[in-house]
Each structure stands twice: as structure tokens, then as C-alpha cells.
Amino acid sequence: MRRIYADHNATTPLDPQVLDAMLPYLGEHFGNASSVHIYGREARAAIDDARVRLANLLGAQEGEIVFTGGGTEADNTVIFGVRPGHIVTSSIEHHAVLNACQQHPDVTYLPVSRDCLVDPGDLKKAIRKAESARRRGVGAANTVLVSVMTANNETGTVQPIKELAAISRECGVPFHTDAVQAFGKMPVNVDNVDLLTISAHKFNGPKGAGVLYIRRGTKLDPLLYGGSHENDRRAGTENVAAIVGMAKAAELAIVKMPEEQCRLFGLSEKLAAGIIERISGVHRNGHPKHRIGNTINFSFEGCEEEGLLLGLDLEGIAVSSGSACAVGSLEPSHVLKAMGLPHELARAAVRFSFGTGNTAEDVPVILDALTRVVERLRSFARV
Numbered sequence: 098m099r100r101i102y103a104d105h106n107a108t109t110p111l112d113p114q115v116l117d118a119m120l121p122y123l124g125e126h127f128g129n130a131s132s133v134h135i136y137g138r139e140a141r142a143a144i145d146d147a148r149v150r151l152a153n154l155l156g157a158q159e160g161e162i163v164f165t166g167g168g169t170e171a172d173n174t175v176i177f178g179v180r181p182g183h184i185v186t187s188s189i190e191h192h193a194v195l196n197a198c199q200q201h202p203d204v205t206y207l208p209v210s211r212d213c214l215v216d217p218g219d220l221k222k223a224i225r226k227a228e229s230a231r232r233r234g235v236g237a238a239n240t241v242l243v244s245v246m247t248a249n250n251e252t253g254t255v256q257p258i259k260e261l262a263a264i265s266r267e268c269g270v271p272f273h274t275d276a277v278q279a280f281g282k283m284p285v286n287v288d289n290v291d292l293l294t295i296s297a298h299k300f301n302g303p304k305g306a307g308v309l310y311i312r313r314g315t316k317l318d319p320l321l322y323g324g325s326h327e328n329d330r331r332a333g334t335e336n337v338a339a340i341v342g343m344a345k346a347a348e349l350a351i352v353k354m355p356e357e358q359c360r361l362f363g364l365s366e367k368l369a370a371g372i373i374e375r376i377s378g379v380h381r382n383g384h385p386k387h388r389i390g391n392t393i394n395f396s397f398e399g400c401e402e403e404g405l406l407l408g409l410d411l412e413g414i415a416v417s418s419g420s421a422c423a424v425g426s427l428e429p430s431h432v433l434k435a436m437g438l439p440h441e442l443a444r445a446a447v448r449f450s451f452g453t454g455n456t457a458e459d460v461p462v463i464l465d466a467l468t469r470v471v472e473r474l475r476s477f478a479r480v
Contacts (some may be wrong), residue, residue: 100413101459105452106250106278106392109419111342112301112453118345119303122338127340130335131326140337147344151308154347155293156286161329163309164340168277169193170320171309174331175244175273175292176201178317182241185223186257187215188435195431203238207245212434213254214385215245220261243272244292247279251432252383253392255283262289264270271315274275277307281350282358282389283304291315297339297356301453302346306339349441363388363450364460368449370392371464374436376471380442382433385413391451396442399475405447408470414463417448 102110122143129137130144144164152159163172168191176197178185184197188206200205205223207215225240243265248255258274265272266289273292276285281300287293287310298305311317311330323332372379378398399406402418409416418430429443438446449463 098413100265100415101129102415102454102463103449103451103459103463104121104415104417106299106448106450107254107430108207108298108304108380109301109452110454111303112346112349113344114323114349119338119342122341126337128337130337131324142297143337147340150166150344151318151347154351155310156285156288157310158313160193160328161287161310161313163311163327163464164335165294165307165309166305167298167307167331168275168294169432170277171294171296171307172244173197174309175242175294176316177320179242182238183225184242185240186244186296187246187421189213189215189249189251189432190244191250191275194244194246198244209435211437212387213249213252213382213432214384214387215256215261217257217260217264220245220264224265224270226268240268242277243270245272246275246277247285248276248283248389249383249432250278251430251446252436253278253388253450254383255279255387255389258324259289271312279389281354282391283349283354285323287312292317297343297346300346300350301337303342306336307341308343340390341464358390361455362440362453364457365393365449367457367460368463369395371460372467375464375468380438382436382438382446392448394446394448396438396446397471397474398442398446399478400471401474402444404447404474404477405445405470409447409466412466412470413443415465417450418446422474 126139128140130137130140148162149159152162172193183203184198184201185205186194189209207219209215245256245261247258262272271291274290275294277294278301279285280295291312293310295308298304319330321332326332372395380396381394382394406418428447429440433443433446
């Protein structure tokens with residue numbers, strides 16, 4: 098049976114060139130980058146080189162790049178590192194942001210449209226400056242952070258980050274964007290933001306490596322305490338091989354991005370058109386144009402996502418949904434619920450996310466398998 102991986106928003110395969118770049122630091126160049134001897138200096142030189150290369154790709158200064166253990170750690174560092182006060186985020190953020198924000202006592206969650214877009218006007222109303230905080234009375238605090246993701250991991254919808262960041266800057270509030278799903282799929286730089294996170298395994302790099310950009314002058318307390326690594330901003334011995342691999346993967350992703358993302362947009366649109374043409378009772382979720390090119394999301398009436406995912410897996414098709422799936426329990430996607438989908442459609446959604454290795458030949462195979470699975474599930478529901 099032919100197997101097709103269409104879940105690249107979950108993770109991506111490691112590029113062979115990235116593995117080649119990493120191997121020396123998994124073998125002969127094994128030193129701790131904090132050691133002063135030759136082994137340590139070799140590791141430090143590799144990290145410094147990777148920092149410069151990633152800074153150049155993001156339009157940042159070398160000293161503004163902090164290496165982390167991934168996107169979740171980077172996001173948590175931002176949320177827990179700001180001074181006490183009011184935080185504004187969106188209702189469709191990744192759980193790395195949402196669950197961290199739930200530990201704060203004063204958070205505003207911006208709504209989204211049916212197309213999964215944040216309205217900049219809502220941000221203007223949500224930000225509290227000193228005067229508005231005073232009007233709210235005892236206990237009200239100024240806004241200390243705005244965090245809105247660049248591209249949604251479930252629907253692929255791209256937010257109006259430039260406009261949102263401008264509003265935040267006008268109010269003197271630091272602006273953070275989780276760009277984990279965006280980097281390598283669309284132009285991403287730090288021109289308009291104060292804080293930004295990316296994760297290597299989303300662009301054919303290694304798992305366990307991420308970047309937190311902190312604009313010079315932005316106050317942020319560290320999440321981890323220990324040694325003086327990363328200029329006292331992230332304690333812990335650096336994963337040299339993963340950092341080297343991340344820099345290589347980022348460079349490869351940026352070089353091939355224009356052609357590759359055009360190709361993936363074509364594949365995803367071809368699949369979307371086929372779904373609409375061949376299967377009745379379908380609903381496309383997310384903005385059809387303002388999106389990263391590799392991602393589409395559909396709900397299927399009369400189905401449940403567990404059956405859809407397992408059925409497609411048995412057909413050799415690997416896809417995902419937006420739900421937190423546990424044994425005997427399926428919770429509807431918080432993203433789709435925030436978009437206003439009824440419960441039955443939020444629990445009947447599938448995300449298709451293309452990437453390296455996918456070809457035009459995959460689309461008809463997926464369509465045939467999906468049609469069979471949907472028909473089978475609907476026939477069971479009618480019994």
C-alpha cells in the first residue's frame with residue numbers, strides 16, 4: 098500500500114543536507130560550548146556561526162537571537178517573562194501560548210471571524226493604557242504584552258501581523274508573534290515585532306531546537322535559571338548539533354521557499370477543489386486566500402474526526418485534526434470553536450498540510466481514499 102504523509106504542520110522529515118551538517122557535532126566535535134579548551138571552542142564557534150546566519154535570515158541583530166529547546170519553550174519564555182500586568186492574545190493561539198496565558202490572572206482573548214482572522218479594531222479596544230486601566234478601577238493593570246500568531250497551525254490562516262503590531266507599538270506595548278507555522282512558508286522577519294518564535298522541526302530541521310527573537314531593549318525575564326548561557330537569557334547546555342541543523346534547515350527553506358510554496362499552494366488548491374467536487378456536505382475552514390500555501394482544513398458532515406483520521410490512516414494517508422485526542426475522548430478544536438463552527442462540524446474536521454515529498458500524484462490518491470472513508474462513515478451513521 099502506498100503511504101502518503103500530509104501532516105507537515107505536525108512535523109517535517111529531516112533534510113539529508115541538515116543531517117550531514119549535524120553529524121560532526123554528534124561525533125568528533127562533541128564539546129560543551131561553555132568549555133574553554135579546543136573542544137569547547139569548536140562548539141562555541143558553531144553556535145556563534147548559526148546565530149549570525151539565523152539573525153541574517155530574520156533581519157535581526159546577532160545579539161537578539163536566543164536558542165531554545167523549541168517553540169513551546171520560546172513561547173512560554175515570552176508569556177512568563179513579561180512584567181506583571183494585562184496580556185492580550187487571540188482565541189486561536191497554539192496551546193504553547195494559550196495554556197501559558199491561562200496561568201495569568203488578567204488576559205483578554207481576541208475573537209476571530211468565521212475565516213479565522215483577528216480584527217485589528219478589537220485589539221485597539223483591548224489594549225489598556227494607564228488612563229484606561231485607571232478607569233477600570235482597583236486591580237486593573239496596563240497591558241504589558243500582545244501575542245498573536247502569524248499563521249494558524251490548524252487552518253493556515255495568516256493574520257494581519259503588520260497592522261496588529263503597529264497598533265501595539267503605538268500604545269507602547271511589546272508585540273510577540275508565534276511564527277512557528279509561518280517560517281519557511283512565507284516571508285518572515287522581525288521588522289514590526291518585538292518578540293518572535295520559530296521551531297526547527299517545522300521546516301525540515303531537527304526536533305528540540307527553536308529560536309526566540311528578543312528585540313534589543315525589550316525587558317524579558319528568563320524562564321530557566323542556572324548557568325549564564327545565551328547571555329543569561331536561557332540557562333542550559335546548548336544542543337550544538339540541533340542548533341547547527343536548524344541554521345542549515347532555515348537557509349535551505351528560505352532559498353527554496355518561493356518556488357516550493359507556489360507548488361504546495363497548487364497541490365492544496367487542487368485537493369480542495371476535488372473535495373468540493375466529489376464529496377457533498379463539506380465545509381472549508383479558514384481563509385481561502387490569506388493562508389500559508391501548504392494547508393487546507395475541511396469539515397465533513399455526518400462524520401467524526403476520529404473515524405476520519407483512523408480511516409485515512411488505514412488507507413495509508415497520514416493527516417491530522419485540531420482536536421486533542423485521548424483514549425475515549427475527543428474535544429472539538431478550540432480554533433474551530435472560536436471561528437463559530439457548530440459542535441458537530443468542529444468535531445468533523447481534517448487538516449491536510451503538504452510539504453517535502455508530496456507531488457501532484459498524491460492528490461487523486463488522497464481524494465479516492467477520502468471519498469471511500471467519508472462514504473463508509475456516513476453509511477455507518479445511517480444504520
